[in-house]
Amino acid sequence: MCLVLICCLASCREQEKTIIYSEPAIIDTFDQELVVIENIDLALKVDSLFNEALKELQISGAAVSILDGNTAVLQKTYGYSDARSKVPLTTKSVFRIGSVSKSITGVLSGILFQQGKINFDEQVSQVDPDFSFYNSNYTKDVKLSHLLSHTSGLPYHSYTNLVEYGLPLHKIVCRFSEIMNLESPGNVYSYQNAAFAESGAVLSQKLHMPIQNIYKTFLFGPLGMKSASTSYADLKDSDNFAKPHKKIAGIWIPQSVNKKYYNAIPAGGVNASIEDMSKIMRLLLGNFPTMLADSTISILTTPTIDTKVRYRYYKKWENFDKSYYGYGWRIHTFKDPTTGVSDTLIHHGGQVNNYRSEIAIDRKNGIAICVLFNSYTPLANTVIPKLLEIVKAIHK
Incomplete structure (x- = not known):
């Protein structure tokens, strides 16, 4: 089986094409101090x-931020960055955020769209000639x-196994032509990691910059996200990162950081x-x-496709009605059974390397919540509705 895999991988192009990258642009900075009251x-x-x-x-540690408008009404941490040595978490401790990276990528794309540098109607194959599907039409x-929006038409999680295997993204993308499409693009929701990460290749080609530089230049730098980064080395070299933990025999044990998904930055x-997530x-x-x-x-947050969820944890949230996907964001609707009034929440969760993350924005009421965990925990599945309930009770 290993030999077959090696042969298949060898069929992809061996070297990534050379791109002449331009120097980062100089743009305005919006690094205003967050007021915490x-x-x-x-x-x-x-x-x-x-x-x-x-x-x-239930948890080894957590970092929490709750915003009301432009003010943080709570920003604090609980537990440990390293449970073995009892090193406490701080609001500057860096976590891996997993698939919440997709939401960050959606935001980055929105910034570039607003600046006229990209268009959401960009034809992927025109920007990246190596991108092709089984059905050439x-x-x-x-x-x-x-x-x-996960509507390329590929089957669910196409080649996520190769992403986790650590294969460079360009060697994964060139194999999309081997997969039979579910439907034509735009007609079916099918969650992806490799295909979503290809969005980074599109941005990179359009701006003639490595995708890592694009995050720094157009998002992290201007917004003052001083701890944010997009590589394994950046995390390991940080002097304040939350170690991932696993519960073994009833004790939280720090684990090693792995390199999974750093080959697919936009996806994970x-x-x-x-503090970065608050911004x-x-x-x-x-x-x-x-x-x-x-x-x-x-x-970014207009429903693009009905996800038709059946078993996802957020379906169990009180008054849940439907879930859609926009550009890097889930859009959930809730209907009050008494009044029939609907409400909307934009949301995403993430999971990687024993980290869990949850972010939710209620734009109508000006409330935003983010929770970062450095362990897998069932609390992640219910923490957003629990915190929303607390916040709304305080608001009354």
């Missing part, structure tokens, strides 16, 4: 939730918007602290319109 009632209730989780060994129809290779949430709440206007946020 802790709501005492809120803090007591949130403390109770996370301290109980620590006591019951579909190849020319795949747009950047299809990659960002972003590192960030809770993303401020952006999505409309506080920096010259960087990301409400009209652009609407494009």
Whole structure:
């Protein structure tokens, strides 16, 4: 079996094409200090939730940020960066955020779209000639918007195994032509990692810059995300990163950081602290319109495709109605059974290397929540509705 795999991998092009990269552009900086005015009632209730989780060994550690408009009403950490040596987490501790990277990529794409550097209707095969599908008629129809919304038409999780194997993305993408498409692009939702990560190749070709530089130049730098990065080396070299943990025999044991998904950065290779994520949430709440206007946020978070969920954890959230996907974001609708009034929440979760992450934005009420865990935990499945309930009770 190993020999077959090696032979198949060898069939892809051996070297990535040479791209002449331009120097990073100089753009405005929006690094305004986040005002933290802790709501005492809120803090007591949130403390109770996370301290109980620590006591019951549900989590090894967590970083939490809750925004109300442009103010953090809570930004703090619980537990340890290293449970063995009892090193506490701080709000600057860096986590891997897994598939929440897709939401970060959606935001980055929105910024570039607003600056006129890309178009969501970009034909992928025109930007990357090596991109092709089994059905050649579909190849020319795949747009950047299809990659960002999981509507390329590929089967569920196509070649995620090769992403986790560590194969360079360009060697994975050249094999899409070997897979029978489910449908034509735009007609079916099918979650992807490799195909979503191809969006980074499109951005890189359009801007003539490595994708890592694009994140730094157009998002991390301007927004003041000082701890955010996109590589294994950046995380390992950090002097304050949250070690991943696994519970063994009832004890949280620190684990090694692995390199999975750093070959597919847009899909799962972003590192960030809770302070960094607070800045993303401020952006999505409309506080920096010259960087990301409400009209652009609407494009990113307008339902593109019904995900028709059946077993996902968020389906169990109270009053859940439907879930859609936009550009890097899930869009959930909720319907009050008494009044029939609908509400909307944009959301994404992530999981990689014993890290879990959750982010949710209620733009209507100006509330944003992000929680980063450095262990897998069932609490991640319910933490967003639990925190929303606490926040809304305080608001009344």
